[in-house]
Each structure stands twice: as C-alpha cells, then as structure tokens.
Amino acid sequence: MAFAARCSAVMGSLATAAVLSASAICTPALAQDDTGPLRMGFVTFLSGGAAGPFGIPARNAAEMMIEAINAGEVPAPYNTPGIAGRQIEPVIIDEAGGATKQVAEFRNLVQRQNVDLVVGYISSGDCLAVPPVAEELQVLTVLFDCGTPRVFEEASYKYVFRTGAHAAMDNIAAARYLLDHMPDVKTVAGINQNYAWGQDSWADFTSVMKVLHPETEITTEQFPKIFAGQYGAEISALLVSGSDAVHSSLWGSDLEAFVLQGVARGLFDESQVVLTAGEPALPRLGRQIPDGVIVGARGPHGDLAPPSELNDWFRERFIAKYGDIPVYATYKAAQALLGVKAAYEKAAEAAGGFPTTDQVIAAFEHLEFVGPSGPVTMAIGNGHQAVQENAIGMTKYDEDLGRVTLTNITRYDQWCVNPPDGVSSVEWIKSGMPGAKCE
Amino acid sequence: MIDRTVWGLFAALLVVLGAGFIAADWAQFLLVLALAKGMVVLGLLVLMRAGLVSFGQGLWYGLGCYAAGMAGNFLGVTDAFLLLALGIAASTTVAFILGFLLSRYREIFFALLNMAFSMILFGVLVKTSVLGSTDGFNVLTPTFLGYAPSEAALGDTVFLLTAVISFVVAVLIHWYLGSTMGFIGEAIRENELRVEYLGVSARRAVHIKLMIAAALSGIGGVLTAIAVGHVDPEMTYWTTSGEFVFVAILSGTGSVAAPFMGSIIFEVLRTYAYEYSPYTWQMLMGAVMLLVIIFLPGGLWSALSRSRKGEGK
Amino acid sequence: MLTTVAILVDGLVYASWLFIVAIGLTLIYGVMKILNVAHGSLYALGAYSAAWIIGIYFQSDLPPYGSFAVLILSAVVIGLIASLVIERGVLRLMYGRDEIVIVLATFAIFLILEDFVKLVWGVDPYFAYQPYGLLGRVRLFGLGFAIYDLALIGVAAVIGLLVWWGLNRTRIGKLLLAVIYDREISVAMGINVNLLFAGTFAVGAVLGALGGALTAPAISVSPGIGVEVIVLAFAVVVIGGLGSVPGVLIGALIVGICRAAAVHLLPEVELFIIYAVMSLVLALRPQGLFGRAAVRKI
Structure with a gap:
C-alpha cells in the first residue's frame, strides 16, 4: 500500500508521532458494507457527578437493550433480531470532559472507530456542540437525554435527531x-x-x-x-x-x-x-x-410510565439483570435505541434492503414509534425532535x-x-x- | 536572525503540514487542537522562563474563544484574521489592565491570583444567559479574506492557518526570548532584586510578559473556537488552566518547540486513554504526569535534547 | 431580623465546615510549603469511607450514637493510610523541587485518586444520613436548624483548639513552628525534618478526611465532590494567608458570612463572591490577612 508507506514515513519522521500507531492515523475510513455489524457509538457519563443518576443507568439500559435487540427478544413490534437484520456492535465512551473534548471524541468515533451512527449525550452543552460536526461528517446522530430546547429551535439539522422530549x-x-x-x-x-x-x-x-x-x-x-x-x-x-x-x-x-x-x-x-x-x-x-x-x-418514564407489555418486559428484565429500579435515563436510552430500530426498519422496508443513511433519515423524520413509556412522535423541529x-x-x-x-x-x-x-x-x-x- | 532553531521550526512546520494533510480527518483535527493549545502553553513558557506559573491561563484562552464567538454572532464578523485580531485585542487589553495588579505577585500567589480572576470570568459567563450560560453557543463558520471554503475544504484551511500561525508565533517568541527583554525573564527568576539594581523594572517586564502570554492564549482561543465551532465556560475553568500547566511541565521549557510537541503528545495520549480505558483515563493521565515529574524534571524536551547531546559525543 | 439571624447562623455553620476542611491544607502548606491539591481527594476518601462504614454500622444492632465514633475513626484510619502512601510513596521523592512542580504532582495524585475512588466505590452516590437525623432539629427564631449542623460549630472549635494547643503547648508543636519559621536553620539545629514532614502530612490528611467524614451524613457522597472542595479550601487559606492557622479561622469566617449574606440578600452574586473576596484580599494584602511577607533573598 503506497499510501500507508508514504504516510508512515512522514509520521515516523515526526518525533512526536512515535507514540502513535501510524497506520491507525492514516487509514482512511473503511467503505461501509451492509452485512457486518452496525457499529454504534454510545456516549454517556461514565465519570463525574452525572454518572450515578443518569450515565451508568443509561449505559446499563443500552447494553441490555442492545443484547435483547440483537437476540430478537424485545416484544413486538421489535421482535426481529438486530437492526434491519444487522447486529449492533456498541462502542461506549465517556461523556465527561466538556464540549470541546466531546467534539473531538465525536470525530474519533466516526473517523477512527468507524461507527455508523452515534447515540448519546446527556449534557445540553454537548448536545449543542456536537450537531454541527455531525452535519459536517454526515453521520446519523441521535440525542437521547439532554434537555435544552435550543438544539432544534436555533438551528435545523439533517443528520441529528432527539428521541426524548425537550425540557x-x-x-x-x-x-x-x-x-x-x-x-x-x-x-x-x-x-x-x-x-x-x-x-x-x-x-x-x-x-x-x-x-x-x-x-x-x-x-x-x-x-x-x-x-x-x-x-x-x-x-x-x-x-x-x-x-x-x-x-x-x-x-x-x-x-x-x-x-x-x-x-x-x-x-x-x-x-x-x-x-x-x-x-x-x-x-x-x-x-x-x-x-x-x-x-x-422528564417524561412519562419510570413509575410514571403507563402499563404496557413493552414496559413490563423492560422493567422486569432490567431489575433481573441489574437489581436496580430502572430510572428515567434508562427509559430514554431504551427509547432512543428503539427509535433507531424503528427508523432503520421502516427505511429498510421502503428500500427493500439495508437502507442508506439518507433513507434512514427520511424514515426517521416524523416517525411515530412506541417506547417502554408509550408512544413517541418525531413531530417538531422539522420532524427531528420528539414529543410525547x-x-x-x-x-x-x-x-x-x-x-x-x-x-x-x-x-x-x-x-x-x-x-x-x-x-x-x-x-x-x-x-x-x-x-x-x-x- | 535566522538561526538553527528557526530552520528547525521551519522543518517542523513542513513535517506537520505534510502529516496533517495525509492524516485522517480526526488526526488533523487533533493536530489543530493541539497546536492551538500549544500556543497557550507557549505563553506559559514565556512566564515560566521568568519563574512564574499561572493557574489561570484559561482566562485569556476563554477571552479569545468568546471574542471570536461573539464577534461572529453579534457583529457578523466571520473573517478568521479579523477574529484573530479581535481575540488578541480582547485578551491583551484585559491583561494590560489586570497586569498592573498581577505583575506585583510572584510564586504561588501569582498562580492563585490568576486562577481567581479566571474563576470570576467563569462565574460571569455562567450567569450570562445571552451567551448560553454553561451550554455556551455555536460559532459561525469562518471565512478567510473573502474565501469561504466548502465544508470539505474547511478542515484543511483551518489546519493550514493554525500550522502557519503556530510557526510564525514560535519564531517570534524565539526571537523575543533571545532578546534582552527575553533574558530579563530568567534574571527575574534567578534574582529579582539584582534586576532592579541593574535599572530595569521587573514589574514592567513581568507586565509585558503577561500580555504576551495573554495574546498567545487569545490566539489559541480563537483558533480553538474556529476549529471546534462551539465555545462554553468550561474553557475558563481552573481544570482547563491546570491542563495547560500540566502540558507545560510535560513539555519542559527548553525550546519554543517544546509546548507544541508536548501538546500534541498530550492530546494523543488523552484520546487513546479515553478510548482504551474509558473508566480510568484520569488515573492514567495522573500516572504519566507523576512519572514525568519524577524522572524527567526538565520535561520531555530535556529527554530529547539529552539524547541528541549523547549522539554528539 | 430573621434574615440577620439566618445569615449569622448559616454563615457560622458554613465557616465551621470550611475551617475543618481547610485547616489541614494550611498546616501542610505552612510546614512543608506544599499546596496539596490532593486534599480534595482526602476529603472524598474520608466521605466515602465514612458513608460506607456507617451503612454497614446501621445494618447491625449497635447503638446508633456509636456511629459518631465510627465516623471519626474511619476518617483517622483512611487519612493515615492515604498520607503514608502519598507522602512516603510519592511526595518524598520531590522535596526540594519547585513549589509549583509539587503542586502539579499533587494534582496528578488527585487525578489518580479520583479514579481510585470510582474503582473502589463505583459511581453510585452513598448515603450516611442516619447520624444527621439522630440529633434532631431545633428552632431558632422560628427557623428550623439541624442540630448536627450546629454541632459542627463545636467540632470546628475543638479542632481549632487542639491544633492551637498542639502547635503552641507541645514540644513537637514548637519544633514545627520553628520549621515553619525557618526550615534551613531548623535543619541546622538538628531537627528531624523528614519525620516532622511525615507527621504533619498525616495530621493534615486526617483533618482533610475528617472534613469529608463529618460532611458525609448531610450530603450524598458522589464522584467529583473533591473538585469543588479544593477550590473553596484554596480560597479560604489564601484569604487568611497561606500557612497561617489563625488565618484559616478568619478566612473561613469571612467566606462563610459573605456567602450566607449573598445567598440571602443577593443570590445572583453567590457564584463568584468567594473569588471576588479572594481577589480583593490578594490585591490589598498579597500574603493574605495573616500571612507573613516573605523575606527577599539577595
């Protein structure tokens, strides 16, 4: 590979690059294929004060839901394995460190980890800083918890959705x-x-x-x-x-x-x-x-969720797996993942095969789907912001x-x-x- | 005065440019951030040569960031060079005013008073809802002397600008440090009283150094704001300032190139620490810091120059 | 009238808390010239170990009032262990280096301990509310106050007296004062500075941990509590004068009362009142209110 050789020669001459793996830096993003797993970045607080009440419960819920979605164990209408047939492979990273850090980490997720989509963000500051980069990199990004209404009220985005209602x-x-x-x-x-x-x-x-x-x-x-x-x-x-x-x-x-x-x-x-x-x-x-x-x-979550088969399944499975009562962050994480599944599968049905990002976006806009806390409609923000x-x-x-x-x-x-x-x-x-x- | 260091810096510029243009986008972005922050650290180097460390560089850095962001959002200014001028103006003006007070202090008091001022700015920004409070706000896409690059070319343009500015700034500071005024810094560190006996005002010299450091941080702030596209008060918080001091210690004060090198290593280290140990990356960074402090008192640069000297023998 | 009472009581309670947290910091700085950023971690360690031990204590049938003793004991134990590791294990290697470098070393220790706490106790907050409720509530001018909070004032006074007595009325204290005044001469006079350093750091660390342990019952102990504390404690010792024990008392009182007054009268400025006071004091008296101006070396 001439490209890699040239690249590593240059990197090698740069003293500071010694710590880097030159090949990792220079490898261009792999062409996406439709058969392997769907790589999903999941960004949530793993450290700091927001980790205990939101970050870790959300991660637990995400891990549990990904496992269940991959196995096809979620109740109908989500009872098919994977997302439009592809297994989810999560890449979980810490949301701590501030918006500047998160913008850089978002790029890393997309360009170094080659994720196909990113789900995440609890902090409103991160939810404001990340969308412009998501647009630039043209990556489907689903905000699951942050509250500020400014995200879609002050700008409009093509690649960014928020499956949780705003504050x-x-x-x-x-x-x-x-x-x-x-x-x-x-x-x-x-x-x-x-x-x-x-x-x-x-x-x-x-x-x-x-x-x-x-x-x-x-x-x-x-x-x-x-x-x-x-x-x-x-x-x-x-x-x-x-x-x-x-x-x-x-x-x-x-x-x-x-x-x-x-x-x-x-x-x-x-x-x-x-x-x-x-x-x-x-x-x-x-x-x-x-x-x-x-x-x-922050929505009809947790004890406030109306009874349904999906809700009962979610609660029981979560309590059985972690021994904790699922709090609202877990509902919102599950809601985001189910929204993603619903959008991809609606798009796949229309496209007759695994959909492109543009097809998923078209399906996601104004999508109506059901989460463990009941129906969700992507009704405002030009179809990118959920209400419930x-x-x-x-x-x-x-x-x-x-x-x-x-x-x-x-x-x-x-x-x-x-x-x-x-x-x-x-x-x-x-x-x-x-x-x-x-x- | 074109000496070996200037040629070295020029060579480094070419290497960085070459590396940046073939590297993946994320690595190029990392390089931009590292160089921008490297400029703040270069400002710290100027101060540290005079025996002063500031735990409040986030103040000047944040002023640069916010000047760039506000000029775009409130005045409609998008030209990167104009933003840079505004950022420098904002940070140096404030440094000029606060300098009358700050230049009276040394050692830990200097460090802490700087921190106090940066925390006041933090407090004000958090309270200002027009500026988005803690959430901050997004910065407009920059233009370059009338050239408005496409989204694809924007990254390369910002990178080119940052790399060239870093080079120019490094050369200027190299010349400054080699001048009489530059050397006075080291004299102040060694013995301030004697400097005064020589008929030089140590306070004035420190005041000027502060303004230089502020200007450098302002440039770093503007470039960060342009590259990231978002500013928030976190940039003025004491942990951000602490990070700059950390990088300065990591780099060492041996050369104007050291801060940039240290900054690049730091960013790379941190991003991989984040990826490979998301639960213990702080511990990893702390451990690296301790090891550097214990085993490399002169920073990484000293290791580099030591090995070079070794080769010569 | 009611507001005045509230400001005074709230200010005193807060000042007592600040005093307990900051006195260890100033002691270590006074003797060792180390501005210990890891003091925040010691606070966190104290809070976590106390919360954890108290959780276990109340699952057994032991008398509830014994929890206060457990609280203090846990702080002493964790403080001693941590100080051994930090001072003997790391800081000892750096004596004689620049003050700022040592500050950074303690910052590194702080980062390491932040994750250490997370590894040991996880990210879920811990409660130790039982001792807080045990003492009940009292009404002063119609305002309810938790007796536990008021008791903190007494605890702070006891700690202050003990430190004062230790420094001024014991042999070791006098040696310490000699070291604080002039380290080089003290060494020349044959004082074992190494031992004194280890001892001072241990006492400072225990006080930091005690601050955390005493606070634990009133709060929910969670990751990151150390970050906030350290900046506050800095402000207090800088206002009072780095290394000065009476300075901490005055610094804590000023910060405590100013903050309480701000909360009651002008809530908007609460966020930066402490830094404003700190800047003002530094501008007028760089060495702090009780600090001694450093003798210039020629």
Whole structure:
C-alpha cells in the first residue's frame, strides 16, 4: 500500500508521532458494507457527578437493550433480531470532559472507530456542540437525554435527531400539576443549579406560572453552584421566605443532599416541594423523602410510565439483570435505541434492503414509534425532535414494596405541554401557550 | 536572525503540514487542537522562563474563544484574521489592565491570583444567559479574506492557518526570548532584586510578559473556537488552566518547540486513554504526569535534547 | 431580623465546615510549603469511607450514637493510610523541587485518586444520613436548624483548639513552628525534618478526611465532590494567608458570612463572591490577612 508507506514515513519522521500507531492515523475510513455489524457509538457519563443518576443507568439500559435487540427478544413490534437484520456492535465512551473534548471524541468515533451512527449525550452543552460536526461528517446522530430546547429551535439539522422530549415540557407539566393540586398557591420560591439547566428550568416554570396563575408571587430564587452539596444558607432563605411552593430542578447528588438537609430542617413540612427531575433519586432516598412531594421524570418514564407489555418486559428484565429500579435515563436510552430500530426498519422496508443513511433519515423524520413509556412522535423541529405526553406524580412510601412510589399521577397530552412545530418554547410559553390541547 | 532553531521550526512546520494533510480527518483535527493549545502553553513558557506559573491561563484562552464567538454572532464578523485580531485585542487589553495588579505577585500567589480572576470570568459567563450560560453557543463558520471554503475544504484551511500561525508565533517568541527583554525573564527568576539594581523594572517586564502570554492564549482561543465551532465556560475553568500547566511541565521549557510537541503528545495520549480505558483515563493521565515529574524534571524536551547531546559525543 | 439571624447562623455553620476542611491544607502548606491539591481527594476518601462504614454500622444492632465514633475513626484510619502512601510513596521523592512542580504532582495524585475512588466505590452516590437525623432539629427564631449542623460549630472549635494547643503547648508543636519559621536553620539545629514532614502530612490528611467524614451524613457522597472542595479550601487559606492557622479561622469566617449574606440578600452574586473576596484580599494584602511577607533573598 503506497499510501500507508508514504504516510508512515512522514509520521515516523515526526518525533512526536512515535507514540502513535501510524497506520491507525492514516487509514482512511473503511467503505461501509451492509452485512457486518452496525457499529454504534454510545456516549454517556461514565465519570463525574452525572454518572450515578443518569450515565451508568443509561449505559446499563443500552447494553441490555442492545443484547435483547440483537437476540430478537424485545416484544413486538421489535421482535426481529438486530437492526434491519444487522447486529449492533456498541462502542461506549465517556461523556465527561466538556464540549470541546466531546467534539473531538465525536470525530474519533466516526473517523477512527468507524461507527455508523452515534447515540448519546446527556449534557445540553454537548448536545449543542456536537450537531454541527455531525452535519459536517454526515453521520446519523441521535440525542437521547439532554434537555435544552435550543438544539432544534436555533438551528435545523439533517443528520441529528432527539428521541426524548425537550425540557420545556417538564416545567409546563410541573406548573400545571401544582395548580391542579394547589389552586390557591400564592407564593413560589425556587432553588436551581447555577448553570443553563437550572436557569432555564426556573425561567420556564415561572413563565408558565405567570401565564396560568398571574397572581403568583416569586419570593426568592436561589442558584447554588452545581455540586455544591451544602444548602444550609439556601434552605434558610427558602424557610425565611415562607413560600407556599418550592420549585427545584436539582438532580443527582445535589438533589439528594438538598432533600436530606431540607427534610431535617422542616422545609418539606412548610412548603409544597416540586422536584422536576426528582425521579432518579427516589429509589435511593427511600424513606428519607416524605410523602406528598411533587416529582417529575422528564417524561412519562419510570413509575410514571403507563402499563404496557413493552414496559413490563423492560422493567422486569432490567431489575433481573441489574437489581436496580430502572430510572428515567434508562427509559430514554431504551427509547432512543428503539427509535433507531424503528427508523432503520421502516427505511429498510421502503428500500427493500439495508437502507442508506439518507433513507434512514427520511424514515426517521416524523416517525411515530412506541417506547417502554408509550408512544413517541418525531413531530417538531422539522420532524427531528420528539414529543410525547408527560406525567407528574406525588411521592408515597409503599410499605409492601418497600420503596417510594408515585401516586396521584396526572397525565398531560403531548400537545398540552409541547409547543407546536416551528414555535420556540420560550415564545410559546410567554404568549400564553396558544393552542395547547389539554383535557 | 535566522538561526538553527528557526530552520528547525521551519522543518517542523513542513513535517506537520505534510502529516496533517495525509492524516485522517480526526488526526488533523487533533493536530489543530493541539497546536492551538500549544500556543497557550507557549505563553506559559514565556512566564515560566521568568519563574512564574499561572493557574489561570484559561482566562485569556476563554477571552479569545468568546471574542471570536461573539464577534461572529453579534457583529457578523466571520473573517478568521479579523477574529484573530479581535481575540488578541480582547485578551491583551484585559491583561494590560489586570497586569498592573498581577505583575506585583510572584510564586504561588501569582498562580492563585490568576486562577481567581479566571474563576470570576467563569462565574460571569455562567450567569450570562445571552451567551448560553454553561451550554455556551455555536460559532459561525469562518471565512478567510473573502474565501469561504466548502465544508470539505474547511478542515484543511483551518489546519493550514493554525500550522502557519503556530510557526510564525514560535519564531517570534524565539526571537523575543533571545532578546534582552527575553533574558530579563530568567534574571527575574534567578534574582529579582539584582534586576532592579541593574535599572530595569521587573514589574514592567513581568507586565509585558503577561500580555504576551495573554495574546498567545487569545490566539489559541480563537483558533480553538474556529476549529471546534462551539465555545462554553468550561474553557475558563481552573481544570482547563491546570491542563495547560500540566502540558507545560510535560513539555519542559527548553525550546519554543517544546509546548507544541508536548501538546500534541498530550492530546494523543488523552484520546487513546479515553478510548482504551474509558473508566480510568484520569488515573492514567495522573500516572504519566507523576512519572514525568519524577524522572524527567526538565520535561520531555530535556529527554530529547539529552539524547541528541549523547549522539554528539 | 430573621434574615440577620439566618445569615449569622448559616454563615457560622458554613465557616465551621470550611475551617475543618481547610485547616489541614494550611498546616501542610505552612510546614512543608506544599499546596496539596490532593486534599480534595482526602476529603472524598474520608466521605466515602465514612458513608460506607456507617451503612454497614446501621445494618447491625449497635447503638446508633456509636456511629459518631465510627465516623471519626474511619476518617483517622483512611487519612493515615492515604498520607503514608502519598507522602512516603510519592511526595518524598520531590522535596526540594519547585513549589509549583509539587503542586502539579499533587494534582496528578488527585487525578489518580479520583479514579481510585470510582474503582473502589463505583459511581453510585452513598448515603450516611442516619447520624444527621439522630440529633434532631431545633428552632431558632422560628427557623428550623439541624442540630448536627450546629454541632459542627463545636467540632470546628475543638479542632481549632487542639491544633492551637498542639502547635503552641507541645514540644513537637514548637519544633514545627520553628520549621515553619525557618526550615534551613531548623535543619541546622538538628531537627528531624523528614519525620516532622511525615507527621504533619498525616495530621493534615486526617483533618482533610475528617472534613469529608463529618460532611458525609448531610450530603450524598458522589464522584467529583473533591473538585469543588479544593477550590473553596484554596480560597479560604489564601484569604487568611497561606500557612497561617489563625488565618484559616478568619478566612473561613469571612467566606462563610459573605456567602450566607449573598445567598440571602443577593443570590445572583453567590457564584463568584468567594473569588471576588479572594481577589480583593490578594490585591490589598498579597500574603493574605495573616500571612507573613516573605523575606527577599539577595
């Protein structure tokens, strides 16, 4: 191979290249063939604070689903082995390290690992940084968990899809639920992490409250640093404010620490607490979280998922395999993989053979498929962004099951909590959510 | 003054260009990032020659990144050279102002005060929702003096620009370090009081070095922003600054080429550590760092020059 | 009025926590001139081992109050082990090198320990909430406070007194003060600096681990807790003056009260108030509030 020889000669002369395997660097991407396994990059947090609540559960769910899909063991309509006949071969990498790092790693996945598609990303920052590169490299990329609505509201992409609903619906549903169960709420306080997720969640929540219940008064808004862990002063400020309700989008260890400290100081007795991303913490908090806290799961996931054959199968298999209750990140990972399978197979049927990326994209746009948490429609963002219904519930410790469950579940239609296609969620909320279809 | 080092750098440029153009895209991209960050590390080298280490280079780097991103998104500027000018202007102006304070400090205090300032910038960026808070925002596709490369040619163009700028900057800094002002740095490291007795203001010299380091970091920031297409506050966080210092120690201060070499090795090492041990890559990087510190006090460059000297004997 | 009380109490509690976390850092710097980035890992190690041990402890039928003793014991044990490995195993090889190089070496140790913690305990957060709830709640001016938090103030005071007593009233302490003041002369006078270094690092490490262990019951112990702590602790010791024990006390109080005031009065600035205070102090008094200006060498 003349090319490789020339290449390694040059690399060899570069002192620093000694550590590199020159052939690995110079090998151009292999021509894709339709018979071997389908290589899938899966990017999720394996280290850092997001690994425990989201990253590792999502990886577990992905591994379990890939195994089941390859074996054809997922209930109908997914009961054919592989994806359009090809086995999935996952390449799992860590999402830690920031957006710059992830952009480089995305290139590596595509060009060095030769993956056919990438599924992943929990951090909104990564979900904003990666899509332009996905377009450049023309690789199908499916975002499974990140929340920011900006991905498809500020740009439009051909190769990028998001199978999970965006974060606006978390807070729209939470506000509606709060008003349904506490119609005379007057004062609201917030404690959210000081980064885009926390700031956006609080802004959405307060905007919705102002639209639906204009007399709402905001008493205090706390923005502790992410991973602060100590909320003494913030909890005091919330207690001093004496608010009827406290909104929080904290997650992971921050949320768990906030609950421990807040319960110990009586915050949960004095205010109705709303935790929009609280579901992953419930199995771990157990009796530490009091009954009656309003909790969301960023979609109808986990305990909020409506019963179905697929849901029962997913839960049982996950618990049997890992011994853990599947939390929302696992549902979203499974949803992404099933969405991918559905899109590829719809495209394969139309094409009469294994589809090209363009054919998969055509099939994926406006696709309707079913995940363990019910129907999902790729309805907005020009058919690239999923919507689904949302559900919110209240905590209740179940003595028989020995764990916290969610009761008083209210479901909100997908068009009750999501903006119509082409409308930015912030604008939609501010203009009074016109056209929202709620029963 | 065209000496052996300049010829060496020129040869290195040709090798890098050759390697970059035949390498796979991901390797070329890695090279761009490494060179861009190498410039920040070169700035650290200028400071370290004067005995100063900063744990806040992310401040200047981040200013460059954000200047490039904001100029595109708010002013509609996409020309890479104009962005570079803006990035340098932003970082040097701030360095000029903060320099009056920073140039009074030495040793660990200098390192930590720099860090404090970078953390303040981090705090401000995280709070600024117009700039996307922690999520940051995407940078417009650059143009080059009116030339708007196709998507396929963009990578090559950015790479060419980065490699040439790295070369020019390295030569300039080489000349600077060889000048009287450059050598004053080493005099300051050895004995500041004596420098003052010689009638030179150590503070002014440090102030200028700070601005040079800031300008270099600004260039690195702009090039990173252009190459990655996205900026976020992580670029100003102390761990980013720590990474620069890590690369500087890894490289050693023996030559202006060292930071670039060290930076390339670091990026390669990290990307393979990521791939082959996704669960313990931090441990691997830490171990490498310890080994270098213990066994190669002068950095990798010292190993290289030592072996070269050995050959001569 | 209510807000003032809240600011004072919250500020004091937070300051106590900062003090416990930062005093080990400043002690090590004062004696050894090592700014130990791995202090954050020691904190994490302390928190993890305490959370883990307490989980086991409460599965047995032992008296719940014994958990406090277990908490402290676990911190001492893990701190001693870690200090042996870090100081004797690694840092010893670098004495005499540049301060900055040693900072980087501790940064490397920090990276290694981050993954070590992950390998041993996994990424799932750990709880040790039982001791936190054990002491109950008290109302001050109508505001509920956890007694455990208030007790931290007492613990910090005890630790502060012990360190003060150890430094000023014991022979070893006086030797240490001599080393802090002038290492070269001390060596010339025949003080076994090696032994003192090992001892100091052990005490500092135990204090770091203790900080983590005492915090564990109030939080959910998860990967990455060390990163946040180390920057905060840096800020505290820099404000107070690197290496100064009274400085840590003042630094912790300033940071604690400022942060509590920011949270209550101006939540927007909470994120960078600490760095702003740090920059301000450094700008006015580079050596920190209680630091001694270094004697210039000619």
